[in-house]
Amino acid sequence: MEKEEKIVVILLCMALFSLVIAYTFFYSEIPADETMPFSSSSSPGDMVMLQGDILTKRFTYSGDHLLMDVDYGSGVTKVFIPSDSGSKDVDSMINVNDRVLIFGTVSEYEGELEIVVHSSDDVTVI
Incomplete structure (x- = not known):
């Protein structure tokens, strides 16, 4: 050369x-270690953590997705767990009034913010 x-x-x-x-x-x-606490000012796409009490839990009419209302102190938000992300596993390990720690991604559904959980490991009873 x-x-x-x-x-x-x-x-x-x-x-x-x-x-x-x-x-x-x-x-x-x-990175997963840069998740921020969920708040009413969170934006769709944010990776967040949420600590609160389960007010309601129910399966959707179609698809076996789990939908929960969680009181996090500053308000109530919906948490959506798709069937392919372990919705039945989460349903069997939690009850209404349990205090939980949830990790997920903020999404918007029908004009309201919700947290979408990607794995049953992202929900912990505390």
Whole structure:
């Protein structure tokens, strides 16, 4: 290889390395340890945690999805657990008036915020 060709290869490697670093720091998903407490100012897409008391729980009319109303102190919000995310497992381990810790993603349904749980492991009775 000529000297000029070696310089071009080194410059291309440096550019590629810079792009990898930029992607890692600017476009990666929010890590699980950066969840924030749920509040009325949470936005759809936020990863949140919610601690509160279960007021109601019921299955949807179709799909075997679990829907709960949870009082978190500053208000009441809905928590949605899809059937493929362990809704039946969660239903068997919780009862109305249990205090729970829930992790999930904020979503909007019919103009109201709700938390969508992705796994039965994201719901803990405390």
